Amino acid sequence: MVLRPGTAISETHLAAEHGVSRTPVREALLRLAKERLVEIVPKSGTFVGRIPVSALIEALVARRALESVVARRAAEVATQSAVLELRALVERQREIVTPEDLPRFHQVDEDFHAMLAKMAGYNGIWELVRQIKLQVDRYRHLTLPQEGRVGMVIKEHAAVVDAIERGDTVAAAEAMETHLDKLQLDIKVFRELWPDYFVHDYPLDG
Known part of the structure; x- marks a missing residue:
């Protein structure tokens, strides 16, 4: 289940659901608050954190820099078998046609980018990307259900594979x-569509 930004979180409900006391739940929520994944508002409650636009932009800029290097290196060293594996992942994404399948689409997307890093011999770079992309993943859960976005991602992935081959x-x-610029360019659109889902702490021109 994906909780939208701003959704109230009940310590009591979570504790009962997982069969634990409220103490470990509270400690977990405090850790998540440090990562800006939840917001704890005194006298109001705990809520799924809104997406900070500044953190989202920074993560996308860093990811773009790192993954363009990965793609470049993958094109230098790719074997035909590795290219076939990438194409198989793209085809698996093409098979995902319903909103209920979007969690699987996310996982195949992860596998695609991880495979690129493996091909390039840059597994450490992928670990760095994973550490910085928490807010990007949350944002993508909002964007992927939008009409045409899944098809666009598939087309963008295919273009990467074609160039590598x-x-x-x-x-x-x-x-x-x-591929990654598209996510950044769309922030203004989605921020205006769902203003309550974002922390508006970064100016977006245009």
Whole structure:
């Protein structure tokens, strides 16, 4: 279950659901608050954290820099078998056609990016990306259900694979940058669509 930003969280309910006392639940929520995943408001309650636009932008900028390097290197060293594995992942994404399948789409997306890092020999870079993309993942849960977005992601992934198969390092890096830039370009649209889901702590021009 994906909880929307601003949703109230009950310590009592969580404790009962997991068969524990409220103390470990409270400690877990405090840790999540440090990561800005929940908001604890005195005398009001605990809520699913809104997405800080500043943290989202920073994560996307960092991810773009890291994953364009990964794509470039993958194009240099890719084997045909590795390319076939990437194409198989893209095809698995094509098979996902209903909103109920979106969690699986997210997982295959993770597998795709992890596979690229493995191909490039940059597993450590993927670990860095995983650490910084918490807010990006939350944002993507909002964007993917929008009409046309799943198809666009598949098209963008296919463009990355095509460039890697050709051994075109420049095109591979550019295709990855285009893929991740789309997420950043859409922030203004989704922030206006769901203003209560975001912390508006970063100016977006245009």
